[in-house]
Amino acid sequence: MKIAENVEMLEVKIPRGDNFSIIYPTLTWDNSHLVLFDTGFPHTASFIVDEITKAGFDISNVTDIILTHQDVDHIGGCRELLALAPQAKVYAHEVDAAFIDGRKVPTKLDKLEQKKRDGSFTDNDLPFYTMLKDGFAVAQLPVNKTLKDGEVLDFCGGIETIFTPGHTPGHASFYLQESQMMICGDAANISADGKTLQGSNPAMTWDSELADTSLDKILTYDLNGAISYHTGFLKF
Ligand SMILES: [Zn+2]
Numbered sequence: 001m002k003i004a005e006n007v008e009m010l011e012v013k014i015p016r017g018d019n020f021s022i023i024y025p026t027l028t029w030d031n032s033h034l035v036l037f038d039t040g041f042p043h044t045a046s047f048i049v050d051e052i053t054k055a056g057f058d059i060s061n062v063t064d065i066i067l068t069h070q071d072v073d074h075i076g077g078c079r080e081l082l083a084l085a086p087q088a089k090v091y092a093h094e095v096d097a098a099f100i101d102g103r104k105v106p107t108k109l110d111k112l113e114q115k116k117r118d119g120s121f122t123d124n125d126l127p128f129y130t131m132l133k134d135g136f137a138v139a140q141l142p143v144n145k146t147l148k149d150g151e152v153l154d155f156c157g158g159i160e161t162i163f164t165p166g167h168t169p170g171h172a173s174f175y176l177q178e179s180q181m182m183i184c185g186d187a188a189n190i191s192a193d194g195k196t197l198q199g200s201n202p203a204m205t206w207d208s209e210l211a212d213t214s215l216d217k218i219l220t221y222d223l224n225g226a227i228s229y230h231t232g233f234l235k236f
Contacts, residue, residue, distance in 0.1 A: 004179035010051040045080035068185025069171040070099035072135035094146035095170025166211025167200035190231040
């Protein structure tokens, strides 16, 4: 779905058992750059590649991959995509970069390992734990450039990094200055009535108070629209 002159929100359906989940990675471009935001789960990169092709682009031309945060459904396809676009540079906020490149145990995995240590881990935790453990084992990768709050990448009309912690310690959102679109990652979801942005799902949030502050920060920007990775596009 084209949402601005140089912004395409991809709608990627990923089979999960008998059902599927939908994610919304985003492309933006200029004459010399093709930038992808977030990369899906491990072993599902082909679904993203198909949507990139349908949007009229070739995965081999991707120059930059920007990861909003460390979670396995955002970094999981990055290695596979890099095999098809080896020149692409990988970016993430400096705080979450340490979880993405393996210097630190990813936040959601660490929480479950803490439960193992203190004896509160139950059988119900096992499927999620196994998914995270196996997923990160194949997903973690080096980050080529770490980003700071307020830093602007000077391509595609200007891409501003906005530090929006809460969902994870180093979550970042990205403001496309030319189109005034916000790439929210998991810092915001569209409400059930489809009219407003709300904060990160509390059950999946590292620090809810910080997440609320980050949503407020997103809403201070002049926005034509926002893309939430799990709930899609909201026009303002
Ligand atoms: Zn997510």
